Amino acid sequence: MRDLTAISHKIVQEAVRMRTPVVLLIFVIGMIPLMPFVLRDDGTLRGQLQLILNYSVILTVTLLSLQSIYLTIHSFTGEIKYKHFFLIDAKPVARWKFLVGKFLGLAWINLVSLTILGTVILVALYLGYSQGSASEKKQIRHELLTSYRGVKPYFDEERFQKLVEAEYKSMTEENRLAQDKTVLQIRGEIRLRTRQQMNMVPLSFQRRWLFQGIPTYLRKMESSYLKLRYKTYCSNMSYQFQCNEKWDIGSGGSVYSESNARTVNEFHEIIIPVSVIEDDGSVIVAFTNYDEAAGIVYFPVEDGMEVLYPQNNFLSNFLKAFFLLFLVLSFLVFLALFASTFLTFPIAILFVMYFLVLGMLADFLLEFAPLGAEILTKNKDTLWSIFYQKTLSVAFGVFPNFSEYVLTGHLSNGRLIEWSSIAKGTFILFLFKGGLLILFGCFIFNRREVGKPTL
Amino acid sequence: MSEYNVIEIHNLSKIFYDFWGRAKVRALDDLSFHVKQGEIFGLLGPNGSGKSTTIKILLGLLFPTFGKVSVFGSPARNVSHKQKIGFLPEESYLYPYQNAEEALTFYGRLFNLPHKVCQQRVDNLLEMVGLTRVRKRLLKEYSKGMARRIGIAQALINDPQLIILDEPTSGLDPIGTREIKDVILQLKEHGKTVLLCSHLLADVEDLCDRVTILYGGKQACEGQIGELLSNQEVTQVVSERLPSDKLEKLKDWFEKENIALHSVGNPTERLESFFLKTIEKARNEQKDAHGADAGRRVEGLFTDVEKTPEKDVGAKVLDSLVKKKETRESEEDNKEESEEIKSANQADTSSKGSSEGTKVIANLLKIEKPVPEVGKKEKDPSEPPKNNEVLSKLLKKNSGDEEENEK
Numbered sequence: 001m002r003d004l005t006a007i008s009h010k011i012v013q014e015a016v017r018m019r020t021p022v023v024l025l026i027f028v029i030g031m032i033p034l035m036p037f038v039l040r041d042d043g044t045l046r047g048q049l050q051l052i053l054n055y056s057v058i059l060t061v062t063l064l065s066l067q068s069i070y071l072t073i074h075s076f077t078g079e080i081k082y083k084h085f086f087l088i089d090a091k092p093v094a095r096w097k098f099l100v101g102k103f104l105g106l107a108w109i110n111l112v113s114l115t116i117l118g119t120v121i122l123v124a125l126y127l128g129y130s131q132g133s134a135s136e137k138k139q140i141r142h143e144l145l146t147s148y149r150g151v152k153p154y155f156d157e158e159r160f161q162k163l164v165e166a167e168y169k170s171m172t173e174e175n176r177l178a179q180d181k182t183v184l185q186i187r188g189e190i191r192l193r194t195r196q197q198m199n200m201v202p203l204s205f206q207r208r209w210l211f212q213g214i215p216t217y218l219r220k221m222e223s224s225y226l227k228l229r230y231k232t233y234c235s236n237m238s239y240q241f242q243c244n245e246k247w248d249i250g251s252g253g254s255v256y257s258e259s260n261a262r263t264v265n266e267f268h269e270i271i272i273p274v275s276v277i278e279d280d281g282s283v284i285v286a287f288t289n290y291d292e293a294a295g296i297v298y299f300p301v302e303d304g305m306e307v308l309y310p311q312n313n314f315l316s317n318f319l320k321a322f323f324l325l326f327l328v329l330s331f332l333v334f335l336a337l338f339a340s341t342f343l344t345f346p347i348a349i350l351f352v353m354y355f356l357v358l359g360m361l362a363d364f365l366l367e368f369a370p371l372g373a374e375i376l377t378k379n380k381d382t383l384w385s386i387f388y389q390k391t392l393s394v395a396f397g398v399f400p401n402f403s404e405y406v407l408t409g410h411l412s413n414g415r416l417i418e419w420s421s422i423a424k425g426t427f428i429l430f431l432f433k434g435g436l437l438i439l440f441g442c443f444i445f446n447r448r449e450v451g452k453p454t455l
Numbered sequence: 456m457s458e459y460n461v462i463e464i465h466n467l468s469k470i471f472y473d474f475w476g477r478a479k480v481r482a483l484d485d486l487s488f489h490v491k492q493g494e495i496f497g498l499l500g501p502n503g504s505g506k507s508t509t510i511k512i513l514l515g516l517l518f519p520t521f522g523k524v525s526v527f528g529s530p531a532r533n534v535s536h537k538q539k540i541g542f543l544p545e546e547s548y549l550y551p552y553q554n555a556e557e558a559l560t561f562y563g564r565l566f567n568l569p570h571k572v573c574q575q576r577v578d579n580l581l582e583m584v585g586l587t588r589v590r591k592r593l594l595k596e597y598s599k600g601m602a603r604r605i606g607i608a609q610a611l612i613n614d615p616q617l618i619i620l621d622e623p624t625s626g627l628d629p630i631g632t633r634e635i636k637d638v639i640l641q642l643k644e645h646g647k648t649v650l651l652c653s654h655l656l657a658d659v660e661d662l663c664d665r666v667t668i669l670y671g672g673k674q675a676c677e678g679q680i681g682e683l684l685s686n687q688e689v690t691q692v693v694s695e696r697l698p699s700d701k702l703e704k705l706k707d708w709f710e711k712e713n714i715a716l717h718s719v720g721n722p723t724e725r726l727e728s729f730f731l732k733t734i735e736k737a738r739n740e741q742k743d744a745h746g747a748d749a750g751r752r753v754e755g756l757f758t759d760v761e762k763t764p765e766k767d768v769g770a771k772v773l774d775s776l777v778k779k780k781e782t783r784e785s786e787e788d789n790k791e792e793s794e795e796i797k798s799a800n801q802a803d804t805s806s807k808g809s810s811e812g813t814k815v816i817a818n819l820l821k822i823e824k825p826v827p828e829v830g831k832k833e834k835d836p837s838e839p840p841k842n843n844e845v846l847s848k849l850l851k852k853n854s855g856d857e858e859e860n861e862k
Contacts, residue, residue, distance in 0.1 A: 002567045013552065084549070087542065453471070
């Protein structure tokens with residue numbers, strides 16, 4: 001065990017003597033007070049704090065990712081290049097211990113860096129919060145310093161499928177099917193259209209949504225509340241158009257009603273009393289469109305309506321988010337160690353950076369993968385398009401989608417980071433994928449002739 | 456010396472391949488030798504002869520293409536036997552951002568040494584290599600010689616049974632060289648096996664029991680150093696200074712007896728002993744220096760604070776060192792020491808140069824003289840002179856230049 005700690009201690013020593021973490025800490029800490037002057041917010045203190053939180057966390061994870069990659073590869077390949085490793089390999093230290101020791105040292109550096117930077121960010125947030133007026137503080141407490149769990153409206157998939165099938169049948173009978181598209185593509189279009197129709201509210205119509213699974217114990221907590229979070233579009237495309245809305249939330253004797261004019265194409269939140277929660281934990285939400293100027297009102301499918309209920313305080317959410325960041329950084333260290341077992345300094349850096357960028361853009365790339373297949377194959381399901389899509393799905397299955405673990409949006413929007421995300425990060429990202437990388441790394445490194453003369 | 460073979464190499468070949476798998480270089484070709492426990496074995500050869508490749512294979516840094524290599528009876532890549540190996544590479548591949556103390560502690564911890572034992576050994580080794588005063592200085596600020604000393608210290612941190620030394624005296628000044636040679640002899644005295652790889656033929660000649668000479672990856676010759684170097688064709692007689700008339704008589708006698716007389720004259724002092732005397736004089740006049748101190752034999756070098764039966768092996772080294780020191784200390788007084796220095800200064804025959812040099816430095820530095828010729832035969836004046844030319848000739852001879860050798 002002393003050999004492992006010696007190797008891990010040595011890389012910490014190396015990093016400290018190189019002053020990399022110190023420079024990074026000074027840079028991030030120096031940037032935080034500048035952010036309010038650099039970033040544009042919505043003019044409220046809450047908006048300012050949200051931006052500071054968002055950007056400082058993004059800055060932290062970006063710089064720490066780069067530091068992890070650089071330190072790992074520089075240290076490892078340097079050991080081989082400058083032959084320091086000759087002296088270690090001549091000692092009774094198995095090569096896997098060398099890799100694991102390096103990982104432990106780098107994990108320690110990341111843990112300490114995250115702790116320091118996390119503390120600085122928290123202090124900055126609470127300092128900003130303490131400067132606000134009473135109403136601003138209340139807003140910040142509700143919208144930033146409380147984490148909420150969201151519930152999506154109940155969706156009857158069976159009924160929806162029947163509607164899609166009926167539409168497809170009717171189009172076939174009426175010979176309205178597009179000739180240049182495949183059956184799958186046509187069905188996909190029908191599904192999207194039907195889904196949009198279900199979220200459409202014509203003038204003088206009311207649409208209802210059922211939300212289930214809201215904890216009933218909230219009714220006993222007088223200070224507690226629910227939030228309805230939504231976004232609307234309407235036929236009127238005027239800039240900053242405000243739509244008159246009428247909301248009736250709840251049923252029977254306990255209904256909360258509200259009428260207000262709100263800007264379309266923006267997210268809004270309505271605070272709802274907990275008394276609207278039914279005995280079975282459901283809440284019925286009804287929207288009435290009575291604004292003639294608005295025309296048809298749409299609720300987007302992607303950023304759909306949600307009922308949010310408070311679950312935790314900000315601090316625990318913040319700790320979870322930083323733990324996930326630690327897992328992402330650890331994975332990058334695993335990847336960098338793996339690359340260093342068979343690549344030299346600049347190549348290994350490029351290799352890991354490639355996967356870092358790929359992991360960061362995974363959402364975007366996955367979204368456009370089908371489009372790429374269509375362009376590639378001219379809208380036909382050929383062998384090439386299937387190969388293209390399968391390859392992409394395998395690639396994204398093997399390499400992690402970092403946006404699943406870098407949850408800055410959850411922090412600034414007060415969304416609860418679920419334990420399932422932590423479990424996924426721990427078991428899939430860290431133990432499984434990271435473990436596989438280090439195993440492959442050990443396998444390769446154990447077979448490497450480090451004493452080979454290099455030109 | 457035990458008959459147990461610490462290192463066994465049978466028909467070892469090493470071929471380096473290029474990216475496409477084509478053989479580019481045959482670094483070793485059918486090499487076989489063994490190193491017995493307790494001996495100092497020299498690995499000689501010109502540049503590119505395969506010495507470093509052999510050492511790297513012994514340490515598992517390279518893998519053999521053909522042949523068998525075993526160290527302590529197990530394959531070279533076995534990690535557990537490395538517990539008993541100390542290695543000093545050709546250059547001291549130390550971390551520049553560590554200081555001497557941190558470096559030695561780091562290597563000690565790689566051997567899983569208990570904290571107290573590790574600390575004690577670090578202190579002792581730093582004292583031994585004369586770097587106690589600069590223990591907190593970063594290694595990147597060290598001179599080559601100082602870095603070499605730390606390299607030697609790290610090779611001894613685990614009280615190894617087998618020490619592999621690749622050019623141990625390169626970069627060291629004559630005093631440092633003498634000290635390191637003394638340390639190597641001390642190690643042999645305590646039953647350690649040493650594999651020495653050096654270009655400095657004088658070092659090899661002074662230290663090694665047996666040598667093997669490599670050329671082009673092949674074994675050119677192997678044997679006891681005394682056997683390899685003895686010249687049966689020549690006789691040397693060393694006497695006190697002769698007056699010119701007696702010298703003439705002697706020449707006449709040779710002529711009368713029809714014996715070819717190659718040279719008559721006063722043997723010159725070896726540069727090493729002359730240098731050491733000069734430094735001694737300078738040291739007496741000038742008190743302080745800023746770099747490394749002279750090294751010392753350290754009592755309890757390998758004594759563990761918490762002794763275990765296994766660790767007692769290391770403690771024996773200490774015990775024997777301490778006993779010898781105490782005995783000698785009681786026998787010697789300051790007067791004798793000064794007389795010895797005086798006599799050493801006067802002794803100037805080339806055949807005795809090495810041993811006298813050892814005496815001088817031992818007294819100069821007030822260190823324990825590590826038994827005049829530990830594990831080394833006392834030089835007999837009647838014995839033919841050992842000099843580097845013989846080994847150089849051997850190298851030439853074995854590199855196939857037979858004509859030149861005959862000349």
